[in-house]
Amino acid sequence: MSSWTLRSVPPHDWFICLDVDPYFDHEHNPETIFEEGFTRPLPLRERDIIITVFFNGDSDSPEFHIETTEDLSKDEIVQANSVLARIFGSGMDLRPFYDQAGKDPVLSPMITEFYGLKRMSRANLFEDIMNRIIQMQLSHKPTAKKMAFKVRETYGTHLHHNGKTLPAWPRPFQLAKADPAQIRKLGPTLKKGEYLVGLAQDMLAGETDLDFLDQDASPAEFYDLISGIKGIGPTSAQDLMLFRERTDAIFPSNKQKNEEKGLRKWIIMSYGGDPDSTTENEFQEMIKNWKGYEAVAIEFMFVNWIVGHKKKKQS
Numbered sequence: 001m002s003s004w005t006l007r008s009v010p011p012h013d014w015f016i017c018l019d020v021d022p023y024f025d026h027e028h029n030p031e032t033i034f035e036e037g038f039t040r041p042l043p044l045r046e047r048d049i050i051i052t053v054f055f056n057g058d059s060d061s062p063e064f065h066i067e068t069t070e071d072l073s074k075d076e077i078v079q080a081n082s083v084l085a086r087i088f089g090s091g092m093d094l095r096p097f098y099d100q101a102g103k104d105p106v107l108s109p110m111i112t113e114f115y116g117l118k119r120m121s122r123a124n125l126f127e128d129i130m131n132r133i134i135q136m137q138l139s140h141k142p143t144a145k146k147m148a149f150k151v152r153e154t155y156g157t158h159l160h161h162n163g164k165t166l167p168a169w170p171r172p173f174q175l176a177k178a179d180p181a182q183i184r185k186l187g188p189t190l191k192k193g194e195y196l197v198g199l200a201q202d203m204l205a206g207e208t209d210l211d212f213l214d215q216d217a218s219p220a221e222f223y224d225l226i227s228g229i230k231g232i233g234p235t236s237a238q239d240l241m242l243f244r245e246r247t248d249a250i251f252p253s254n255k256q257k258n259e260e261k262g263l264r265k266w267i268i269m270s271y272g273g274d275p276d277s278t279t280e281n282e283f284q285e286m287i288k289n290w291k292g293y294e295a296v297a298i299e300f301m302f303v304n305w306i307v308g309h310k311k312k313k314q315s
Contacts, residue, residue, distance in 0.1 A: 002072040005063050006081055008090035011098075012062035013116025014039075014055040020306050021141065023120040026149035027166065040077035041159055043123050043167035046127040048168035050161045051080065064088065069161075086245045089118035097247065104289040106270050110263050110300040114307075119299040121243035125214040126203070127169045129241045133195050133231045147187035151196075154178075154186060175200035181247045195231030202229075219250040219294075235262045242295045249295035251287075253280070263298060270301065 008014075017023050018030040025040070037052040049072070054065045064084065072080065085091045101107045122128050134151060135144035155170035155178055179202075180193030188196075202208040208229065213222055219241060227237045234254040241249045251264040260268070260275035264283070268275040271286040278286075290297040 001067070001069050002074065002077065003065065003067045004077055004081075006066050006084055006088075006090060008062040008064065008118075009093045009095075010062055011059045011094070011116040011280060012088075012090065012118050013059035013114075014062065014064070014088060014118070015057060016114055016117045016303065017120050019310065020120070020303055022306075026145040039161065039166075041081055041123075041156075041166060042068075042083055043168065043171065044083075045078055048157045048159060050159045050166060051082075052085075053084070062090075062116075064090065083123045083252065087121055087123060089120070089245065091245065092245070092247060092296075094117060094118065094293070094296055097296050100291070100293065101289040101297060107289065107297055107300060110304045114300060114303055117300060117303055119295070121245075123169070125210045125240070125243070126172065126199075128240055129199065129210075129226055129229070129232070130169065130175075130196060132236050132240060133192050135154040136192075143187070151183065151188070154182075170200075172200040172203040176204050192231065195229075198230055202237075219248055223250060223252060238263050242299060244295070247293045247296050249298065251283075251294065251298075265300070267298070 012182065015034065018033055021030065024030055024269060028038070028040075037054045039050060039052040041048050042051045049068055049070045051066050051068045054067075054184045056065070066080070066084065101111060122131060130151070131148055134148045135141070138144040138147075149167070152167040152169055155174045156167040157170075157174075158165050158167055160166075175196055178193070178197050180190055180197050182215060183193030184190045199208065204211060213226055222241050222244070223237050226232055226240060229232060232240070234252070238249075238251060249263070251267060253264060254261045255276070256277060260278075265275040267287065268278050268283060273282065273286065287294065287297070
């Protein structure tokens, strides 16, 4: 058994994330995570393990306590911390963003309400893409999450935790051998199965470098290159950009029949503009307080929308 502590750059209030269902997978119940911890498979370089994470609840001195029944080497703990930093965004310093956007007419109240928010992602870009492709165009998210779990269960490594089996997300070499028709039987469409298998095969062939996209590509490079992957359209490309372990992003225009689509449309409407007629200069003026923190700002807007929607349903 191994246990250790991962510190996060303050401010960081991870408990805010428990209100955001899309951050979690089929097996998670955010209502019990507060006491039971956050358990998930974690891909190391040579193997998959299961970890359970507990947050100390201190946004000004944030720490994550990690436990696993596996005996990890020092190098494996370093690997685990690198993956966990991506999942929790623990290495991102958002203090300059708070100073920069503190008086923004749209963001200011959100920054106050969700002080300490950092987005959650999955362990790597391949997991994010698999999750995105499986769940896209499905409005009933519990069903979509169950489909993703079934793909993991069928193609990922089976791990044991508390007397139960928990599947890891499949790695490219595991998914590359899959038959899209068999994936179709798990719920996703045949096309989605073809996209997943094709991406895994391209990665193994060296034709698609997700590590470069995730870690080194500029936002513009990321958008252009990931849009070339089959199954990833403009909206998915923008969304996947936000999960990287960096604060910047871009929101390219995506007009269809002269009507703006995607995140850019939502941003412009939030600032009281007309998405279909707003110029690039006008758009940049709207988000001038976002400079260098575009991915952070849009996440505050997203969480504000999620929480607001929940409150409406409850009332």
